[in-house]
Amino acid sequence: MHKEGSAVVSETGRSAQPGATLAAVCAAISLVPVVATGAGVALPGISADLHTSLASAQWVVNAFFLTFASFMAVTGSLADMIGRRRMFSAGIAVFCTAMVIAGLAPHITVLVGARVIAGMGAAAVLTGGSAVLANTFQGAARARAFAVYGTGIGLGLAFGPLIAGVIVTSLGGWRVFFLAAAVILLPVLAFSLRLPDSRDVHPAGIDWRGGILFTAGLFMLVLCAIEGPAVGWTKPLIIASCVAAVALLVAFVLVERRTDHPLIEISLFTERRFVAICLMPVLLAFGFVAPLMVLPQYFMAVDGASAQSAGLLMVLMTGPTLVLPMLVGTLSRHVSQRSLLIVVLALTALGAGWLTVLRPHLGIVALAGPLIAIGAGFGVSLAFLDGAAVASVESSRAGMAAGVFNTMRLGGESISIAVLGAIITGVTTARLHATLPAGQADALTTKLLQGDPSGVTAATADGAFSAYTSAMHIGLWSVCLLAVLGIVGILALTRETPETIENNVVPEEMTVEGVSR
Missing domain, CATH: 1.10.287 (Helix Hairpins)
Structure with missing residues (x-):
């Protein structure tokens, strides 16, 4: 709910229809996860072309996430000071420039440096874009706008690896992938300069x-x-x-x-509803993003699936992110925000626990249910979380709130991938050490977790696949437990909030629609 006394100034002299503003923001937002997740597909080609190890090439991905997460809060607060549209446009310009440098990079150091810059630009695009929407739309229109925004993110997540795979394998390689991202965003950059701007009417300077x-x-x-x-x-x-x-x-x-005049007002974290909303992307990083990163390697190593086949199988998990944001947006007036938070985590817990049926050569029918459940939880969240974050504070702090929320999102994703990967690596290695010499066990674990079955022989296949599967089960049960604990935490943080609006005791601002007013 917006606090009194918020002061926002809007520029005159620029005009754009709200629908056009939404289209521009979503076009940019949807490309960020494509470039973020799709770069992993390009790593073997990058390693070969630039004559570097795969471990060094991995920093093409790591460098992006490092600065993407680290600069969220800074760009969010700067957006409130210098203007949300200015930050959005500047982010696109920086991102495009970095993609051109990446596409032309003659050395791995240049490429990693370009990805560092791209992460900064992406942070500005995300925080500036969500703050632009928060100041362009009000009430029910804002809820619908953020549902479309969530669908845009879902599109990028769902098809990023597939798009990257097609470009890298069939349309010119990894350089074309990076250059294409810059070319696609140039019209969006040009149009963004026509959007109206807004900023804090009393900017306090930079902390x-x-x-x-x-x-x-x-x-x-x-x-x-x-x-x-x-x-x-x-x-x-x-x-x-x-x-x-x-x-x-x-x-x-x-x-x-x-x-x-702080970069982040610590008082934000005394608002329990804002804390609950910021906790969600961390929980969902463990529940959706981390499994999305580790499952394809399992299918490739254990089932012998190709990268394309594994990617298509993951559409069962990413597909709901395309459909549910808009569907939930249309149903928002009938459901309280608290109820949706619980539904999201319940679906995540259900899917992760159910996916422990995972075993070698399990059919697509058996996998469909748990993968869809996990994807459904994440898809529901895309409909309202971003809007709820920026609407839970006064308008003058919309950029700051977006920065904090997206910092939690990106930091959570980086940490969750590392933690789940560490669990799977540790358990797999420990199980293999029981039957194989230490050096052989370590080498086999490395190959398996990269989706490479070449180190598996007829003599080691059963033990290797059993160890890997057990590790996946422990990782998935850990995700399930975390989601259940998350439900307890969300209930505690929002316990003063009635569960539905149908009994006429729920404040209007606590519905998914009303929270955007």
């Missing part, structure tokens, strides 16, 4: 100390999550990075409490 501390702290935290499982949590570099992350983030909180 440089807070921005540097927060960005550096989150950067170190995500770096630990990415590199810890790969090099070992006890390595001095990882320990030092974790200590630095904690120290920087503690210093950030102390600085923000004494700053008149």
Whole structure:
């Protein structure tokens, strides 16, 4: 619910129909997950063309997520100060420039650097775009707009790897993939300059100390999550990075409490509904994004599926993200926000627990139910979470709220992928150590988790696939348990909220539609 006293100024001299504004934002938003998730498909080609190891090429993906997550809060707060449309347009320009550099990169260092810049641009696109929508639409129209916005993200998630695979294998390779992203966004950039702008009427200047501390702290935290499982949590570099992350983030909180105009107002986290909303993308990162990253490798290693076949199988999981945001948007006036939060986590828990039926050569019919359930939970969330985050604070802090929410989303995704990967790696390796020499067990685990069955022999197949499957089961049960604990947490954080509006005791602003007013 918006607080009194919020002050937002809108520019005159620019005009665009709300529908055109929504189309421009969604066009840009849908391409970000395509480039984010699709880059993984290009790694073998990048490694071969630039004569680097696959481990080094992996930083093409890691570098993007590092800056994407780290710059969310900074770009969100800057959007409130300099203008939401300006931040959105600047983000597209930076992103396009980075994609051109990536497509022309002569060396892996240049490519990784371009992806670092692309992550910064993507952060500005996401925070600026959602803040533009929050200030363009009101009431029921805002709820519908964010349902379309969620569908745009779903489109990118659903078809990103498939689009990347087609371009990389059939239409010119990884360079064309990056260059195409820039070309596609150029018309959106040109049109975005015509959109009306809005900003805080009393901009307070930039909190440089807070921005540097927060960005550096989150950067170190995500770096630990990415590199810890790969090099070992006890390595001095990882320990030092974790200590630095904690120290920087503690210093950030102390600085923000004494700053008149902070990058992130710590008081946001005293609002229980905002905390509940920000908790959701972290839980969903474990429930949807991390399984989306690890399941294709399982199908390729254990079932011998091709990358394309594994990707098509995952459409069972990503498909609901295309349909449900709009459907939930049309039903929003009949369901409270609290109810939908619980439904999302219940579907996630159901799907993750159900997917423990996973075993070698399990048919598509048996896989369909749990994969669809997981996808349905995420699809429902796309209909309302972004809108709920920016609507839970006054309009002057819409960019800040979007930045915090998307920081939780991207940080959660990076950490969840690393944690689930560490669980699967650890359990698989431990099981294989019981039957194989340590060196052989470690090498076989590495190949399996990359989706490569070439290290499996007739003598080791049963043990290897059994170990990998057991590890997947433990990982999925962990996801299920986390979703159940999430339900308990959400119920506690929103316990003052009635469950439905049909008994006439639910405040209008707590419905999915009303929360956007």
